[in-house]
Amino acid sequence: MPVKPLTALNKAISSRVIVELRAGREFRGVLDGFDLHLNLVLKNSEEIIDGEIVSRADSIIVRGDNVIYISP
Template identity: 35%
Template sequence: TRSRRDSTRVTGNAGFMAQVLPLEIIDKCIGSRMWVIMRGDKEIVGTLRGFDDYVNMVLEDVTEYEITAEGKRVTKLDQILLNGNNVALLVPGGDPSQA
């Protein structure tokens, strides 16, 4: 399991300043739809079920969009494990059809 990190830092006379860490934002998205833009020509939309410190992710109810020479290929999957090294961008609640 992931260890929790302290998200509050003391800054001189300014008092307390909340700092939001990227993994905390992803943690709040568990159970929500995510639009994942991968390195290369793939985009994936699914429900985030879990992740680790390397942003490897498990998604369910997945739709994969791939740009090919013939056009766009759409693949439906029940579940997928994504390698965090291939993730370029995460859009919480995002949907490529609305972009």
């Protein structure tokens, strides 16, 4: 049975995800929530550039239209 994208995202709640954004940004963190626009809440997030962690945050809210893909 096909899996809707938002359903797949819902299954990833509370688990670690990789979020690839436009302009070469990547975040890794625990998916704490999302909405229909793919705005995301990540906890314990790390921003990664060229394989290195460049910053950490307890929580970030990512605007959905920057997202390329999310990998649970």
